[in-house]
Amino acid sequence: MSTTSVRDVARHAGVSVGTVSNVLNRPDRVSPDAVDRVQRAIEELGYVRNDAARQLRAGRSTTIGLVVLDVSNPFFAEVARGAQEEAAAHGFTVLLGSSDEDAERELSYLDLFEKQRVHGVLISPNGDVDERLRRLRSRGTPAVLVDRRSEDGSLSSVAVDDVAGGRLAVEHLLESGRRRIAFVGGPAGVRQVADRLLGARAAADGVDGAGLEVLETASLTVLEGRRAGEEIAARPAEDRPDAVFAANDLVAVGLLQALVMQRSLRVPRDIALIGYDDIDFASTAVVPLSSIRQPSRLIGETAVQLLLGEAGDPGKPPQDVVFQPELVVRASSA
Amino acid sequence: MSTTSVRDVARHAGVSVGTVSNVLNRPDRVSPDAVDRVQRAIEELGYVRNDAARQLRAGRSTTIGLVVLDVSNPFFAEVARGAQEEAAAHGFTVLLGSSDEDAERELSYLDLFEKQRVHGVLISPNGDVDERLRRLRSRGTPAVLVDRRSEDGSLSSVAVDDVAGGRLAVEHLLESGRRRIAFVGGPAGVRQVADRLLGARAAADGVDGAGLEVLETASLTVLEGRRAGEEIAARPAEDRPDAVFAANDLVAVGLLQALVMQRSLRVPRDIALIGYDDIDFASTAVVPLSSIRQPSRLIGETAVQLLLGEAGDPGKPPQDVVFQPELVVRASSA
DNA sequence: GAACTCTAGTGAACCGATTCAGGGTCGGGC
DNA sequence: GCCCGACCCTGAATCGGTTCACTAGAGTTC
Numbered sequence: 001m002s003t004t005s006v007r008d009v010a011r012h013a014g015v016s017v018g019t020v021s022n023v024l025n026r027p028d029r030v031s032p033d034a035v036d037r038v039q040r041a042i043e044e045l046g047y048v049r050n051d052a053a054r055q056l057r058a059g060r061s062t063t064i065g066l067v068v069l070d071v072s073n074p075f076f077a078e079v080a081r082g083a084q085e086e087a088a089a090h091g092f093t094v095l096l097g098s099s100d101e102d103a104e105r106e107l108s109y110l111d112l113f114e115k116q117r118v119h120g121v122l123i124s125p126n127g128d129v130d131e132r133l134r135r136l137r138s139r140g141t142p143a144v145l146v147d148r149r150s151e152d153g154s155l156s157s158v159a160v161d162d163v164a165g166g167r168l169a170v171e172h173l174l175e176s177g178r179r180r181i182a183f184v185g186g187p188a189g190v191r192q193v194a195d196r197l198l199g200a201r202a203a204a205d206g207v208d209g210a211g212l213e214v215l216e217t218a219s220l221t222v223l224e225g226r227r228a229g230e231e232i233a234a235r236p237a238e239d240r241p242d243a244v245f246a247a248n249d250l251v252a253v254g255l256l257q258a259l260v261m262q263r264s265l266r267v268p269r270d271i272a273l274i275g276y277d278d279i280d281f282a283s284t285a286v287v288p289l290s291s292i293r294q295p296s297r298l299i300g301e302t303a304v305q306l307l308l309g310e311a312g313d314p315g316k317p318p319q320d321v322v323f324q325p326e327l328v329v330r331a332s333s334a
Numbered sequence: 335m336s337t338t339s340v341r342d343v344a345r346h347a348g349v350s351v352g353t354v355s356n357v358l359n360r361p362d363r364v365s366p367d368a369v370d371r372v373q374r375a376i377e378e379l380g381y382v383r384n385d386a387a388r389q390l391r392a393g394r395s396t397t398i399g400l401v402v403l404d405v406s407n408p409f410f411a412e413v414a415r416g417a418q419e420e421a422a423a424h425g426f427t428v429l430l431g432s433s434d435e436d437a438e439r440e441l442s443y444l445d446l447f448e449k450q451r452v453h454g455v456l457i458s459p460n461g462d463v464d465e466r467l468r469r470l471r472s473r474g475t476p477a478v479l480v481d482r483r484s485e486d487g488s489l490s491s492v493a494v495d496d497v498a499g500g501r502l503a504v505e506h507l508l509e510s511g512r513r514r515i516a517f518v519g520g521p522a523g524v525r526q527v528a529d530r531l532l533g534a535r536a537a538a539d540g541v542d543g544a545g546l547e548v549l550e551t552a553s554l555t556v557l558e559g560r561r562a563g564e565e566i567a568a569r570p571a572e573d574r575p576d577a578v579f580a581a582n583d584l585v586a587v588g589l590l591q592a593l594v595m596q597r598s599l600r601v602p603r604d605i606a607l608i609g610y611d612d613i614d615f616a617s618t619a620v621v622p623l624s625s626i627r628q629p630s631r632l633i634g635e636t637a638v639q640l641l642l643g644e645a646g647d648p649g650k651p652p653q654d655v656v657f658q659p660e661l662v663v664r665a666s667s668a
Numbered sequence: 669g670a671a672c673t674c675t676a677g678t679g680a681a682c683c684g685a686t687t688c689a690g691g692g693t694c695g696g697g698c
Numbered sequence: 699g700c701c702c703g704a705c706c707c708t709g710a711a712t713c714g715g716t717t718c719a720c721t722a723g724a725g726t727t728c
Contacts, residue, residue: 053714077406387684
């Protein structure tokens with residue numbers, strides 16, 4: 001185990017350990033000559049800094065912990081990317097964990113982060129972690145919620161206005177002349193679903209002759225979407241909605257598949273369709289899918305900014321940043 | 335910063351720091367009474383172990399670094415999941431990084447891992463990192479390649495036999511009576527694409543009257559697949575293949591979309607279709623897609639096992655594990 | 669030339685968990 | 699009564715990078 005330490009470097013360069021450390025951290029305080037000798041020594045010995053020792057002395061690491069519900073979900077993948085980039089720009093690293101919607105896993109990541117004396121925690125929580133995060137914060141480790149607000153406003157958060165998103169989608173359908181709108185999504189207990197429906201309802205309520213029907217699904221998957229689509233396709237024409245707002249793009253893709261199979265039905269002629277999230281697949285569907293886009297990368301970046309802001313000034317009051325979603329119109333609702 | 339240390343716990347419990355450490359690591363060597371007092375003290379003080387100090391002393395961390403080409407690719411998401419689970423079972427944690435096919439990013443993750451004195455590195459390499467990994471190994475940090483072999487056999491690897499996968503796909507098409515096969519995928523320089531084509535060709539060569547046409551695409555995306563599909567659909571019937579093997583499922587989905595739009599064509603009646611990777615979307619496509627499944631989770635698990643094996647016995651010769659892919663038949667080729 | 673300021677560099681102390689040589693106690697064997 | 703082993707516990711030393719009080723020497727000021 002040829003672990004070269006600052007002491008070895010110092011000896012090899014003919015300086016003291018303090019000088020080596022200064023070269024590494026504040027080269028301006030060291031004479032050019034010494035900088036040179038130390039750097040050559042580092043090169044020759046193949047020295048690599050030991051982060052553990054550094055962190056031990058510093059009291060906290062330069063790592064930011066991020067726990068998302070599911071890495072393979074493109075939304076979170078983008079959030080993670082944004083966070084990573086913003087963190088890197090400030091010299092931090094992101095430790096990424098996927099809770100897979102499992103409360104136990106979620107807690108085990110928080111345990112790990114705490115043991116690692118992480119600089120801060122970003123989390124899109126699944127279970128009830130507010131208590132846990134407050135404890136972290138009381139020890140000097142700030143936490144920022146992603147895609148959810150803290151219940152009592154004691155933690156900062158970055159989220160998207162899902163109510164506005166729902167409104168945006170249905171307003172768009174109404175503007176293109178549709179009146180019999182169906183909302184497909186579920187379970188109703190999920191906050192995102194509930195908020196999108198709330199916005200949808202608000203938009204529909206504002207227009208004369210507009211009706212909003214709700215088809216609840218068991219989950220937000222292609223299969224569930226198709227099931228709902230088949231149900232709709234099987235109805236007599238006079239009972240069918242003339243537009244469908246799906247709570248996410250997967251559901252919309254399923255709906256689209258079911259509707260396209262029914263040769264007598266056309267999208268968007270007979271039924272307009274709009275999804276939510278604007279995943280990559282949306283634009284490449286048989287009929288390119290209209291959708292509501294969330295600034296996912298920006299969410300990640302902002303979360304890191306809030307976090308570093310709090311880390312720099314522990315007394316700072318929590319802040320809630322809410323982004324507005326954006327309507328993306330494609331063929332499925334044109 | 336109320337950082338409680340073992341010393342605080344020891345004082346509070348009326349024992350020595352050594353005993354506290356023993357309670358934490360080898361409770362069997364401590365009297366039940368002392369275990370009890372220490373645990374109560376830990377509880378009361380809210381003590382959390384400092385991993386940095388632990389790692390500093392131990393010389394290496396209990397973390398395994400994993401660099402994948404792209405987290406949002408379901409294949410790698412599964413590999414990561416498998417690795418995470420296997421690692422957790424041995425008390426290790428996985429630090430996940432996504433290189434996004436950027437060689438610089440890839441190296442910066444390796445830098446980080448080296449500074450962190452990671453226990454080992456798993457990587458699905460993009461750039462040329464063999465040199466770098468050998469340096470790591472010479473310092474006692476083993477590395478295992480994922481989804482690629484090492485060029486000179488000096489590193490262990492876990493991969494899937496893509497030649498066999500290509501053969502499997504085309505054999506299946508041939509068995510169901512097809513003879514005019516088209517291979518769609520690219521760029522040809524990508525090893526996975528080349529291997530799958532190699533297998534496809536081997537299968538086609540073995541059967542009388544069978545022909546294999548190659549349509550190269552610029553990338554493995556839905557859009558490129560659709561482009562190829564439109565080209566095929568536009569041909570006169572006698573020039574069309576009666577089966578298509580797509581180099582991955584995204585391409586297959588694009589092909590399927592283009593073929594389905596052409597109302598006179600039916601999948602699989604006129605053209606059978608098979609993809610590769612068996613992503614979630616494959617089974618939920620309009621016509622459920624046949625595909626070649628790779629044991630992605632198992633790859634992750636195995637990679638961790640190889641890694642820990644090498645970490646335990648540095649002299650161990652490198653090992654190449656090759657998994658066999660599996661044919662999944664669905665409606666698109668039935 | 670005494671007093672002062674700068675700059676560059678030194679090295680012991682420190683962070684906190686783990687290890688290990690050493691010591692105390694008790695019961696059993698002879 | 700003495701010795702031995704088993705058992706439990708102690709606390710100083712250690713890992714390696716950073717910090718900080720301090721020294722040395724060169725340059726400035728009055």
